[in-house]
Structure formats: C-alpha cells, structure tokens
Amino acid sequence: MKIATWNVNSIKARKPRILDWFDEAQPDVCVLQELKCVDEAFPASDFEDRGYNVHVHGQKTYNGVALLSKHPVEDVIRGVPNFEDEQSRYIEGTIIPDEGEAVRVGGLYMPNGNPAPGPKYDYKLRFMEALTAHMADRLQAEEPFLVAGDYNIIPEAHGVYDPIGWKDDALFRPESRAAYHKMLNLGLTSAVPTLLKEPYYTFWDYQGGAWKKNNGLCIDHFLVSPEVADRVEEAGVDMDVRDPETGNGDVKPSDHVPVWIALT
DNA sequence: ATGGTCGTTACACGA
Numbered sequence: 001m002k003i004a005t006w007n008v009n010s011i012k013a014r015k016p017r018i019l020d021w022f023d024e025a026q027p028d029v030c031v032l033q034e035l036k037c038v039d040e041a042f043p044a045s046d047f048e049d050r051g052y053n054v055h056v057h058g059q060k061t062y063n064g065v066a067l068l069s070k071h072p073v074e075d076v077i078r079g080v081p082n083f084e085d086e087q088s089r090y091i092e093g094t095i096i097p098d099e100g101e102a103v104r105v106g107g108l109y110m111p112n113g114n115p116a117p118g119p120k121y122d123y124k125l126r127f128m129e130a131l132t133a134h135m136a137d138r139l140q141a142e143e144p145f146l147v148a149g150d151y152n153i154i155p156e157a158h159g160v161y162d163p164i165g166w167k168d169d170a171l172f173r174p175e176s177r178a179a180y181h182k183m184l185n186l187g188l189t190s191a192v193p194t195l196l197k198e199p200y201y202t203f204w205d206y207q208g209g210a211w212k213k214n215n216g217l218c219i220d221h222f223l224v225s226p227e228v229a230d231r232v233e234e235a236g237v238d239m240d241v242r243d244p245e246t247g248n249g250d251v252k253p254s255d256h257v258p259v260w261i262a263l264t
Numbered sequence: 265a266t267g268g269t270c271g272t273t274a275c276a277c278g279a
Contacts, residue, residue, distance in 0.1 A: 009279085010271055034279090036272070061272055062279095112279060120278095152279095205279085206269035255270080255279085 001071075001097060001263045002026070003105060005148035005220055007033040007203075007256035011042060011064075014254055019046055021241055027260060028070050029095055031107025033150045035064030042066065059088035065107045065149070072096045081137075083130035087111070090131070092147075101144055103228065103263070108149030113170030121170050124152070128179040136186050139225055146191070146224040150256065153180045155190070158199040159218030171219060188223040191261050195235035202237060203256045211242060220259045234262040 004027040008014045011032070022030070030052075035042060039058040047054050052068040057078040065088060067073065076093040079085055092106040108131070113124030131147075138145045154172045157163040166172045184190065192200075201216025210216065224232065238258040 013271060034271095061277095114279080208269085210269090252270080 001028045001095075001100075001103070002260055003028065003103075003146070003148065003222075003263065004030040004258050004260035005033070005107065005150070005222070006030065006258040007109065007150040007220065007254060009034045009254045009256065010036045011066075012037060013252070015043055015046070017241065017253065019050075021238070021258060022047070022050060025238065025258065025260070027068075028097075029103075029105055030068045030258075031091070031105065031148050032066040032068070033064075033107065033109035035059075035066060036061055037064055055091060055093060057088045057091045063088045063109055065089060065091045065109050067091045067093050067105065067107050069093070069095050069105075071098070074102075080127070080130045081134050083127065083134075085127070089127070101227075104138060104143060104145040106145075106147035106149070108147050108151065110150060110152040112152050113176065116168070116170040116173055121173075124170060125175060125179060128176075128183075132179070132183050132186065135183060135188065135223070139186055139188070142225075142227065144225060144227040144231075146222055146228050147188075148220075148222045148259075150219060151180065151221045152219055153177065153221070154217055154219060155180055155221070156199075156218075159201070161201075161213075161215040161217075171217065183223055187226060189226070189229040191222040191224045191229065191232045192235045192237070192259060194229075195232060195261070196237070200237050202259055204242060206255055211244075220256060222259070222261050224261075228263065231263040232261050233264050236260050
C-alpha cells in the first residue's frame, strides 16, 4: 500500500499538476495540505473519477486538509481531539484494504509558528502538545497508525541548507525540535529517513531562487507506529514535480513536493 | 539584467 503526503499550496491553482501526479504515482492513500478552499469547493469528482474516496476538512484562504483513499475509509475525524481550533489542520481516518490489516492515517498541516516568539509560536506549541496527546492515545491501541504531512519542523541540522541562519526560526528553534522529539519518544518512527539514508529536502521557498540553489528544508514527515514501521519497504521524495522546467510547462509547482512510503 | 515569490484577497497577509 502506497501512502503519500503533499502540501499543494492551493488545490485550485495546482489542480492540473496534482492530477498529473496522481495518474503517474498512483498512491493508494494521499493526504493533502494547504487546500485553501472550503469543503464544497474541493474538486472531489476529479478524484472520484480516478477511484478515490474523498474526505475534506476545508477552510477558505488558509489551511485546509484532505484524505483521499482508493480503499474504503471509516471513522473520519476532523481536527485534533480535545483541541479547540478554528483552523483546519488535521484529518484522520481508518483505511480498510481489500486484504490485510486496517491502517489509521492522519493528515497534518502543522502551524508555521513564525514570528517566534509570539502568539503564533505559542499556538504552534499548543497544537503540538495536543497532537502529541492524541498520538499517545492512538498508540495505546497498538494498531497500525501514522501521521503524515507538513510538520513545519526541521528535525535535524541536515534538514536545512543554512542551519545557523535558521536557528531562531519557528521551524528550527530548540523548543520546536524538542516538541517534535516528544512525538518520537512516544515510540513513533520517522519512516522516510530510515529508508533513504541520505539527507533530503521536501520544500524550497519560491523566493531567492531557492530551488535552483537547492536551498531546501526537510519539513514533510511520516511518523509511524511500530506496527507500521515493521512494514515500510520503500520511500520516496518526488522532486521532479518541483522543477518549473519539467512537468506541465505553464503550470506552476507547489513549493513542497510529494513524499511517500510503501507498506508490505 | 531588462527582475526580484506565490496565492488569495481586496487595497495586505500568511507562508
């Protein structure tokens, strides 16, 4: 089962390129972030025509997440439990494959948190605390569980092109990394680095020619339960869709690329 | 270098 995550930075602006990638990559499950649309505006039929079940937690202008699956999905929740939030940043559902074990999949768009310190950073840390508590609850079930998405966290210095320059940024500050490591310390594994071995980036800013200079960040992650970690046999970062010179020519890329894992 | 980020929105903000 191939499971992917992609921060698309507007479903409306990105739709042709997203559909091209779906046709090529054929994920069984995909979580999308930064839809920037309300539920009713999500182009569900384009995905349903391709065999996907569509679940959306949308929001106008900002945020918005979706869970798409070729397999049936049960028990969908929107938002992090026990966390009052006006922003649409989390969706979770149980994927029921034709055969084998069900997998509980969360799709995450973590708050950016800049400028830090400040109220936006406080919100990020509160969000992370609530999500950590929820992850702990889910792990108690000892069933296959993962949370994929844009964590807006650079866990390690090799995940940023200029660690010194980014030391005070909300994505890389010690408190941010400590909060992320609390998630790992629950018993979750960051699945992609264990498979890829070499450092990689998943985001390049639109500004300053970041793509051409390879000034990237590694901020899109898969945190998986032990039951999933045992089953990860492949992982990938689809960088080709980020290059404005490739793909659909006149269609502009997202600043993030798709990241995926394949389970046995 | 003649540019200089993008998307949504509305005359600015978030990333």
